[in-house]
Amino acid sequence: MEKEKIILTGDRPTGKLHIGHYVGSLRRRVELQNSGLYKKIFVFEADGQALTDNIDNPEKVRQNVIEVALDYLAVGLDPSKSTIFIQSQIPELCELTFYYMDLVTVSRLQRNPTVKTEIQMRNFETSIPVGFFTYPISQAADITAFKATTVPVGEDQEPMLEQAREIVRRFNYIYGETLVEPEILLPDNAACLRLPGTDGKAKMSKSLGNCIYLSDSADEVEKKVRSMYTDPTHIKVSDPGKLEGNTVFTYLDAFCRPEHFGRYLPDYANLDELKAHYTRGGLGDVKVKKFLAAIMQEELAPIRERRKAYEKDIPAIYDMLKKGCEVAREAAAQTLDEVRRAMKINYFDDEALIAEQAKRFGQE
Numbered sequence: 001m002e003k004e005k006i007i008l009t010g011d012r013p014t015g016k017l018h019i020g021h022y023v024g025s026l027r028r029r030v031e032l033q034n035s036g037l038y039k040k041i042f043v044f045e046a047d048g049q050a051l052t053d054n055i056d057n058p059e060k061v062r063q064n065v066i067e068v069a070l071d072y073l074a075v076g077l078d079p080s081k082s083t084i085f086i087q088s089q090i091p092e093l094c095e096l097t098f099y100y101m102d103l104v105t106v107s108r109l110q111r112n113p114t115v116k117t118e119i120q121m122r123n124f125e126t127s128i129p130v131g132f133f134t135y136p137i138s139q140a141a142d143i144t145a146f147k148a149t150t151v152p153v154g155e156d157q158e159p160m161l162e163q164a165r166e167i168v169r170r171f172n173y174i175y176g177e178t179l180v181e182p183e184i185l186l187p188d189n190a191a192c193l194r195l196p197g198t199d200g201k202a203k204m205s206k207s208l209g210n211c212i213y214l215s216d217s218a219d220e221v222e223k224k225v226r227s228m229y230t231d232p233t234h235i236k237v238s239d240p241g242k243l244e245g246n247t248v249f250t251y252l253d254a255f256c257r258p259e260h261f262g263r264y265l266p267d268y269a270n271l272d273e274l275k276a277h278y279t280r281g282g283l284g285d286v287k288v289k290k291f292l293a294a295i296m297q298e299e300l301a302p303i304r305e306r307r308k309a310y311e312k313d314i315p316a317i318y319d320m321l322k323k324g325c326e327v328a329r330e331a332a333a334q335t336l337d338e339v340r341r342a343m344k345i346n347y348f349d350d351e352a353l354i355a356e357q358a359k360r361f362g363q364e
C-alpha cells in the first residue's frame, strides 16, 4: 500500500526543550518516524513565530536554534528519516500566510483560547503585536505548505489545528479542492496532554521557568524533583495525601512503567498500589520523589549522552539544518504553485487568460 500520510510538527526556539515537549510531542514523533508508516516527516523550528513575542530579544531565538536542533537529535529524530528545517528559511510560508489572512476574521482570532491565555501570560493585553495575534494563521501555512495530514502536538495546540482546518475548508470552498485538511494527534496518555510545571502550574513552559530540560545534568534533575510541588496539606508522613494536582504523581503517570517498580521500588507492584498507599497516609513525599527521580534519570541519561556526542560537531548540525531547509523549501514551493494556480493568480503562465483578454480588447 502506498504511504499517504505526512507528518508536520515543530517547536519554537525560545529555549532548550523540556520533558513537557518530550511527553507531549517529541517521544511520539520519534515513534512515528521509526514506524515507517509515513510518507514524509517534517519537523521544524518556528523561529519566525518565536519572534512574534520575543522581538525585544531576537538573540534568544538565534541562540536557541542550535539548542533545539541538538535536542531533536538527542531524542532520536533522524535526519535521514525526517526533514528538519527552520521556518524563516522558507519564504513560501509568508506568501501562504498573506493569502490565508483574507480567510480569517479578527473576532475569530480573538476567540482562540490558547492565544487568549498566552496574551495574559505575556501581559500583552493592551498592546498585542500583530504578528503574535495572527500566528495561528501563519501556523496554518506551516501545516498546509507540507500537505500535512497528521500533526502530533500537545493539547494547547488544539485551537491552532481547528483554525488551520477552517482555513483549508474555506480555501477549498472558494478556490476548489487544493489544500489538505490536517488532523491533530494528541498523546494518548492524559498526563501527557499538558504536563504541569515543577511548580505545579498548569503547564511546563520555557517562558515560565518551571521546566526540567532534556539537557539538565543528573544533579539538576535530582534537585528539581526534590523541590517539586506535591500536596501542601500532606505535612506528616502519616497524613493522607491528595493525588489531584500533585505534580509528582502526574509525572509518574507520564513516565512510570510497570518494570520501574521491580527496579526501583519493589515494595509495590504498580502505580495504583503506590497511589493507594499515598492517599491512605503513611507514605512520605521523599520516597515518592526518589522513585520519580530514578525513573527520570533512566529516561533522560541516554538523551543527555547522545546530546553530548552531537555537541562535538556543531557545524555538522547547521549543515544538516541547511539541507533540511532545501528539501522543505522545494515541498513548500510545490504547494504554493498549486495555491497560486487555484487562485488564478498565475497570470503569466495562463495562456487562456491572456487570449481571452486579448479577445475582449478586439485582438484575435
Ligand code: ATP
Pocket (backbone or CB within 6 Å): 010, 011, 012, 013, 014, 020, 021, 023, 024, 025, 152, 153, 154, 155, 156, 157, 192, 193, 194, 195, 196, 203, 204, 205, 206, 207, 208
Ligand atoms: P513557549 O513558552 O515559548 O511557547 P513552550 O514550552 O510552550 O514554549 P512550544 O515550542 O510552544 O513550547 O511547544 C512545542 C510543542 O510542545 C507543542 O506541540 C506543544 O503542544 C508541546 N508542549 C509544550 N509544552 C507542553 C507541556 N507542558 N505538556 C505537553 N506538551 C507540551
Ligand code: MG
Pocket (backbone or CB within 6 Å): none
Ligand atoms: Mg508554547
